Amino acid sequence: MDGFLGRVGVRRFLVSLALILATTLALAADAKYVRSAKSNKFHYQACTWSTRITPTNLVRFESAKEARAAGYVPCKVCKPPAQD
Numbered sequence: 510m511d512g513f514l515g516r517v518g519v520r521r522f523l524v525s526l527a528l529i530l531a532t533t534l535a536l537a538a539d540a541k542y543v544r545s546a547k548s549n550k551f552h553y554q555a556c557t558w559s560t561r562i563t564p565t566n567l568v569r570f571e572s573a574k575e576a577r578a579a580g581y582v583p584c585k586v587c588k589p590p591a592q593d
């Protein structure tokens with residue numbers, strides 16, 4: 510019984526790990542920049558501040574120029590370019 514439960518636990522752990530990896534890779538390949546629907550700053554995907562944006566407010570986009578045109582300013586921590 511313990512052995513059975515142990516295997517189920519390991520399997521669930523591996524499935525979770527695979528999901529996390531897939532999500533991380535999908536995010537990395539998805540878009541270059543992110544911004545929050547609640548702020549006027551935009552970031553590189555890898556910025557510490559990007560990770561603090563809640564998924565509901567997270568907006569991904571490809572062009573820094575587009576963000577500037579929409580009135581967003583580059584983050585002072587990760588310093589994304591004003592133009593692509």
Ligand SMILES: [Zn+2]
Pocket residue numbers: 551552553556557558559584585586587588
């Ligand atoms: Zn940033």
